[in-house]
Amino acid sequence: MIPLHNIPKDREHDERIQQDESLWATHNVHDPSIYKEGDWYYVFSTDAQEGGTFKAGIQIRKSKDLVNWQWVGRAFTEVPGPAKNWTGAVGLWAPDVTKFGDTYYLYYAASQFGKTQSFIGVATSTHIEGPWIDKGEVVKTEQDEGPNAIDPNISIDEKGDPWMVYGSFFGGIFLARINSATGKFAEEGKGTLIARRHASVEGAIEGPYIVYNPHFDYYYLFVSYDSLFSSYHIRVARSKHIEGPYVDSKGHEMTNTELPPNDVGMKVLGSYQFDGGPAWIAPGHNSILKDQEDYYVVHHVRMEGKKGHYLHIRKIGWTEDGWPLVSPQRYAGEQDKVVNxxxxxxxxxxxxxxxxxxxxxxxxxxxxxxxxxxxxxxxxxxxxxxxxxxxxxxxxxxxxxxxxxxxxxxxxxxxxxxxxxxxxxxxxxxxxx
Structure with missing residues (x-):
């Protein structure tokens, strides 16, 4: 196990942490995206914080063990001009990082809560900690247009080709092929719809992330359902092809709006409370880390009765029939061993x-x-x-x-x-x- 004597227990909370971003560690992490570079794990996250003076620019943290996290800084000092002009956004949302060749690509979203006048842009760097150079628009959407250009994730198929999955409430989840030479869409248009929910629940689906597991030869689509403030939770479906169709463990397609909205997608993590511990509320907007043969889900969560949000990282276990399940406890450096x-x-x-x-x-x-x-x-x-x-x-x-x-x-x-x-x-x- 990783030594945990420097990690505060969940009920130990020092208010000065909220005022000093260098001490944030797992505090104030929202919509985390993880990337491993050498011996370091990096998390990029939304401009969201409780306490202190608000700053825009995408938060960056790093760790060598997935438990102890240190503050790096921000990718930008402000919202890039094209994104701000299109959306009026005061901060950036839901970043995602990947690497094509020797260049890092940082994708980000700009919007305002409840609106679809949205913008996904990309920046590049030769080092994962920056400096980042903005390269402008990848895709943008107009108010009430349908797709909502937020929550980008770059996924690599079994041939090594990149795709972007994105979208949210209002229009559903879309997938588009990416040109690795530019980091932008390879074809005109908004891409292909791969998941949506019924209007009776306000189409409440967002935060998509696709990962390929070569052992089972499936692509897995993780999404978050419902309200990020109270009832957020993570569901999963899978497909033999990155373009879908994605189906849950009962064979229901993620585009099915005829069934009751909660009947589609296998729920793998939601709000819960163990005896003697805090209530963890609204876990969601996850990314997935594949580290050699191990898989981890990386998500934000809230603590009942407190403001703000936290970073949680949990191991994924795979069933014999190829479904990912999420540990009820956060990762603490434990090593695999045979359980008798x-x-x-x-x-x-x-x-x-x-x-x-x-x-x-x-x-x-x-x-x-x-x-x-x-x-x-x-x-x-x-x-x-x-x-x-x-x-x-x-x-x-x-x-x-x-x-x-x-x-x-x-x-x-x-x-x-x-x-x-x-x-x-x-x-x-x-x-x-």
Whole structure:
């Protein structure tokens, strides 16, 4: 485990942190995008902060272990002229960084809350910490036009070709091919629609991110649903082709607006509270880090009863049938090890991510056993290294993964579980001492 003695526990909050950006670390991170360069991990994030004097320009942080973060600065000193002139934006949103050849490309969005008069631009640099030179417009949209030019993410397909996925409320999520020589659209137009939600929920989908997993030969589309202030949560679907169609674990296409809005997309992370810990509210707008064979979800979240927002990084576990599930605990440097059945017996706290309830989910206390005569317990079976199934007389069986974790509420090592049933309903949890 990474030494955590310098990391404040969740309830330890020094107000001076909000006044000194050099101390922000994981505070004030919104819409984080992650990129690894050499031994360093970099997070670029939206111009959003609680406390201090507001500054525009895209926040930059870096870390060598994904736990301890240090402030780097901002990519710009102000909103670039073309973006500001088109949108009137006072800050920049949802950046994303990639590299073509020897040049880094920083994509950013400019808009105003609730509007579609929006602008995605790009800047370049020969060093990931800048200086950045603005190269202007990638795509822009007019008010009430349909697509909304925010939330860009550059994804690379299995052939090495780049694409941009972008969009949000109002028009849905779009995908367009990128010319790696310019960093801009390879073809005219707005791209292809790959996901949307019904007008009855205000089309509440945004923050798209696509990652390819070569082991399963699928592209995975992560999106955030609902209100970023209260009911934000992360869902996922997959496709054999980067252009889609993207379908969830029940085979529902992400463009389906005939079904009830919460029936589409597999919910993998939402608001929750474990015993003895804070309530984490509205996790979302994630990026994905693929670091050798490990995958991590990087997202922002709010703490109930406090203003502001925080950076969380969690390991992704992959089911045997190729679905990503998110750890219920933040990454703390734990190393992979084989989890045996004796390691998982006993009392657990679990969170059930109900697809129809996007408020806070409280912990459920369950017992995991190998005895089939206890109707109140889950019976566990191990069928491969770290792969387990849970059976209950009262609930559908759940298939998932057990891995080493860190219990941030109890401040001890633990085992965490990530699983789903045949309908794509997700249960996560941690073993209690």
């Amino acid at each position: 059945i004796d390691d998982v017996l006993g009392n657990w706290e679990c969170i059930y991510f109900d697809k129809d309830n996007n408020g806070k989910m409280n912990a459920l206390n369950i017992c995991i056993t190998t005895h089939h005569n206890d109707p109140n317990a889950y019976v566990v079976e191990q069928h491969a290294d770290n792969y387990f199934s849970l059976f209950s007389s009262r609930h559908p069986s759940i298939d998932g993964i057990m891995i080493q974790g860190w219990d941030w509420e109890q401040w001890i090592e633990t085992i965490v579980f990530m699983g789903k049933d045949s309908e794509g309903n997700v249960l996560v949890g941690k073993r209690r001492e």
